[in-house]
Amino acid sequence: MQKITRTWRQRLLSKLAMVSKKIVRWIPMTATMMNLQKLQHTRHKKTQLFDFLIEDETIDFSTTETPTVAIILILFNRAELTLACLKSIQANVEVAVELIIVDNNSSDESSLLLDRIKGAKILLNDSNLGFLKACNQAVIHASAPHLLFLNNDSEIGDAGISDAIRTLESDAAIGAVGAKILLLDNHLQEGGSIIWNDGSCLGYGRGWERDDPRVNFERDVDYCSGAFLLTRTALFRELDGFDEAYAPAYYEETDYCVRLHKAGYRIVYQPRTEITHFEFASSEGSSQAVELMQRNAEKFRDKHGDFLSTRKAPSLNVIGLARHFDHTRPRILYIDDRVPHGFYGAGFPRSNDVVGELVKHGAHVSIMPYNFPFEDTWSTAYSDIPESVEVLLGFGRHNIRQWLETLDAPFDVIWVSRPHNMAHFYELIGEKRLGGATIVYDAEALFGIREILKAETAGKPMSPTKAASVIEKELELAGYAQQVVAVSPAEREHFAEHLELADANIHTLGHSITPRLSDPPFEDRTSILFIGNMDYCTAPNADSVLWFIQHAWPTIADAIPDVTLDLVGSNDCEAIQSINLPRVNVHGRVADLRAFYDKARIFIAPTRFAAGVPYKVHDAAAAGIPVVTTPLIASQLGWQNSNALVVCEADAATEQTPFAGGCLSLLNDRERWQQVRDAAHAAVVQDCSEERFSQDVRKILDNCHFPN
Structure with missing residues (x-):
């Protein structure tokens, strides 16, 4: 550091002393113009300046x-x-x-x-x-x-x-x-x-x-x-x-x-x-x-x-609109369990795509994480959410009424995802602060169907009367909406049969996936892959994994000594966390799945009860990984009569389960593996194109009188 001369130092100190005296006299005079915080800040910064000089x-x-x-x-x-x-x-x-x-x-x-x-x-x-x-x-x-x-x-x-x-x-x-x-x-x-x-x-x-x-x-x-x-x-x-x-x-x-x-x-x-x-x-x-x-x-x-x-015109009542340069664009409130990050699985990849499409179609979008409002921070909220979306961290079902009281501009459309959220939100419909917004109910899946199948799987089937009641109660929620969205044609038909809505106001909106075939050939792939949310042991994904480990994996592991099983996804299920078997790897949530797709020879979805359409199967097929699954999943996808899947019952047979046999048939047969891979790729291109998804979202918005 360059030294200054003694004379220069003395001059500097003399000048600083005089300035310091001026500051002492100046502070009381300016206290009427500056608040105490500014005075304290100034004193602190002056000290730092003196030290620096x-x-x-x-x-x-x-x-x-x-x-x-x-x-x-x-x-x-x-x-x-x-x-x-x-x-x-x-x-x-x-x-x-x-x-x-x-x-x-x-x-x-x-x-x-x-x-x-x-x-x-x-x-x-x-x-x-x-x-x-x-x-x-x-x-x-x-x-x-x-x-x-x-x-x-x-x-x-x-x-x-x-x-x-x-x-x-x-x-x-x-x-x-x-x-x-x-x-x-x-x-x-x-x-x-x-x-x-x-x-x-x-x-x-x-x-x-x-x-x-x-x-x-x-x-x-x-x-x-x-x-x-x-x-x-x-x-x-x-x-x-x-x-x-x-x-x-x-x-x-x-x-x-x-x-x-x-x-x-x-x-x-x-x-x-x-x-x-x-x-x-x-x-x-x-x-x-x-x-x-x-x-x-x-x-x-x-x-x-x-x-x-x-x-x-100047008004605090319109600042929610005026804060945007283009204040004429419609406002959409999107309600889901949590900020819809795609990595959660469980329907959130589709929710994420819906939000993205709403933005592309010109909406000012706000997301309310209805059940997990404090789960994200500002450092995580926008990891895969467009930065132009308002994410209402801290707001959800616990304080939505108070939030509505402070709402500074009404929404044009309120899009509610999942039945349990609609069951709570419908009590607010008619609230003055909603301002006559069009309500879109996105069922994401008919969960009543899943509960009926779950009961059958547990050996305690519901009576026909109770099963009908479960479905009817869930369908009633749609009656509070002006537009209803189902994830598959089959589930759309359930709504069409039970609702008085015009047919044009009941929509199908599937998945948006771009095929991206992974490169490694059959011979370089050595693993069986499962990807999905495994947070709840009694939910479909965890149930299917635990069933596979018990009833299918032993047969496969014995038949192919070098095969491995990779389980990837958010995982709070203790039974899965505690798996300690040779060649079975429990990875938890992974941000980039490409490495797993590149080494997987097959993908498994041994689902025994579920509703909706499984994103994980579409995504695996899009990556070029042949899928072994159950008749239930094949039906949900609409692929039951195609060669795009290997379909086997997930039963608990005492001898080799058909599901294990289905896996082995692909693991050991390169030609069949390629045939299924090609057929699945073609099916994804047809069913899940970005263009089709965008058009389907546009149709829903058109019915909400959404401008082009």
Whole structure:
């Protein structure tokens, strides 16, 4: 570290002492303008600044890499906040940075601080040009493809800016990206901003909790604050930068974003990127800022009357709509047990695909995890959910009534998945806050059929009267909906026979799977594979695995000494967890299944009771793994008369069970293995195409009067 001379050190200490005395006198005078938290924050940052300067520290932004982003800082005093901002850039920005600093003739320690910064482009003005003009001045010197306008009284959060850059680069139509802006108390300053039709603006979410679901999903917005505004360098120059009619500051970023909209670009709010903002640090106070805002609002109204005519009138009752740039798109509330991650199995891969299709068809989608509202965190919720979906973590059946009371805009469609959720939710139908939404009941499966088969499997069959009652009770739930969705043609017929709904309002929606044949040949495959949720020992998947281990695996293991059995999936069933047999591997949930598909010679689905259509069988067939299963599954798939499966009874015969024989017939016969593989692939292409799934979702939405 470079040493300073004794004379220079004495001068520095003398200057700091004088500044310190001024601060002591200044604090009581400004206490009426700044809250105690800001005063405490300022004192803390001043101490850090003094330590930094006394210890001869430096901050080095030099890089040999080509910069990804030019970060532009405009200074007018407040060196203590600038230092904190610079340290946050150094600590949390993960990409190569071109740092451009413009000092608007600061009179505090800023000049001392700037002497300690290496690897930055520093521009010194003889007078205070204001924020806007200084930004335009800085951009002249930028060479990076992206610009980040960042207030010097802000600090970049631990997550850095990579998510914001990723968002900007994800679509050439995105012109600018904003961040979640937090106040010093960790509450929201804004999560994207709204422009009303009178030219006034609202920072969406101000004062809310940082983790409020309403500000934790990506969305297109009217504009984002210039405290953090990421844009494309070439685009900013093409639009001639910030309009200097708004100098010295305020409304320049609003005007820029509106000009981007008019040019056909999107403005996106990205909540994974966060900054903490001091707010009003470089102005003489919030009153001066308000005065500037009012003056520039009039200029803005005069310039953009055409744009303002497309905005909502100011009202807290419509902010749920106005928070979106395209506030005319329908809103859909999707209710399921949990956030529908595909890796859960048990119908959730299909639910995941439904959500994705609703987004593709232009809906603003909100997910309510009805029974497991606290299962996810923000770090897991969007692992396979579109980032533009609002995930209502913390909200479910336990507090849905309270949630409805705070609903700031009605939904157009409410899509309820699974009968137990509909059984609870239907009590809310007719609630004023639902606003006449169309109710879609997605049965996912007729669970009553599963319970009837389960009772038969246990040797305690239901009487015909009780069985009919079980089915009838479940079908009654559909009577509360305007649209009903079944997973298979067979189950659709049950609804059609029992409901008074028009035939066009009862739909079939299967699975969306893209075939992806795994490469290894027959000879290189050595395992038997099962994939599925095994959390509950009495549920179909766990029951089938336990049956297979007891009745089929011994025969197969004896016949083929080198064959292995892989059991993959979420697993809370103690009986499966405790399996300790040679060549039987219990893996639990696995994110990437390709390695298992690549080594599997066959897939097993020895299901004895179930309802719906098994996604796991479709998925295995799509990967080119021949499936051995039961007549029940073959019937559910509609493949009982094809060569796409090897179908065997899963009985408990004292001698070799037919299921074991079916497995061995494929394990030992390459030619038959290839025939079944080819037939299953063709069946998946026919039944589960993405195009067909998308068209079927579109038909349902059309019946909900959903615009194209």
